[in-house]
Amino acid sequence: MNFALLAERVDEAARHATAIEQLTLTESFSVDEAYRIQRASIERRSARGERVIGIKLGFTSRAKMVQMGVDSLIWGWLTDAMLEEDGAPVDLGRLIHPRVEPEVCFLTGRDISVPLTALEAARHLDGVAPAMEIIDSRYRNFRFTLEDVVADNCSSAGLVVGPWSCRVTGLRNAGVALRFDGREVQTGSTGAILGDPLRSVVQASRLLHRAGLTLPAGSLIMAGAATAAQPLRAGLHVQCMVSGIGQAEFTTTLINR
Ligand code: OOG
Ligand code: MG
Numbered sequence: 662m663n664f665a666l667l668a669e670r671v672d673e674a675a676r677h678a679t680a681i682e683q684l685t686l687t688e689s690f691s692v693d694e695a696y697r698i699q700r701a702s703i704e705r706r707s708a709r710g711e712r713v714i715g716i717k718l719g720f721t722s723r724a725k726m727v728q729m730g731v732d733s734l735i736w737g738w739l740t741d742a743m744l745e746e747d748g749a750p751v752d753l754g755r756l757i758h759p760r761v762e763p764e765v766c767f768l769t770g771r772d773i774s775v776p777l778t779a780l781e782a783a784r785h786l787d788g789v790a791p792a793m794e795i796i797d798s799r800y801r802n803f804r805f806t807l808e809d810v811v812a813d814n815c816s817s818a819g820l821v822v823g824p825w826s827c828r829v830t831g832l833r834n835a836g837v838a839l840r841f842d843g844r845e846v847q848t849g850s851t852g853a854i855l856g857d858p859l860r861s862v863v864q865a866s867r868l869l870h871r872a873g874l875t876l877p878a879g880s881l882i883m884a885g886a887a888t889a890a891q892p893l894r895a896g897l898h899v900q901c902m903v904s905g906i907g908q909a910e911f912t913t914t915l916i917n918r
Pocket of ligand 1: 719725796810817884
């Protein structure tokens, strides 16, 4: 199988905001192979000058697993081109069928390369922030298998990170609200994320170790959505509130279609 060719398909779909058929309709590959396709797609981004700034976890909450019909924890890469400024407008014109999900984002203070306990994970962190991930499956109708979504860098398209706080251990049950124009569209708790989003860092450490990778100090870790994702449209003011640590926000516009 030609991993580079499959990576090119998902990468071009993202670059041109054009949906493609699921790769698994015509190819058969394992989850491990899907991660190799994902890796090759990130190498294409790096070749264009994008820089890896961290990783994201997916399907760390039941709400997301139920919404998408996938029940395994997955992970992908975040690059500097995906990072949107807190409070700034996000252009939906470069996206296919974007959705937003309320998350928390951790900032690492030390390299992570070996499996960590929750206590050790907390000591490897410099901060936590309310955050939102913008996901945009490159597959038609936002439908995929586990292998498809992994190959597609776990649908990641953007992230907005609010102000940093040092309360990395205080998030076992903090209220989460996603608001569109001031109206609540999703509500939940940070406890929905593996019981405590700190466990996403524990899981990340295991995954990195298994992949033989080191996540450098100063990296971001998106813990995964606390609620189902909500479809975006132009002209919205989008806000994510996390009790005790604050909020992140952005507006949506439609420019480059
Ligand atoms: C896959 C990404 C899942 C999360 O936070 O659970 C994810 C998708 O739903 O398209 O990012
Ligand atoms: Mg997510």
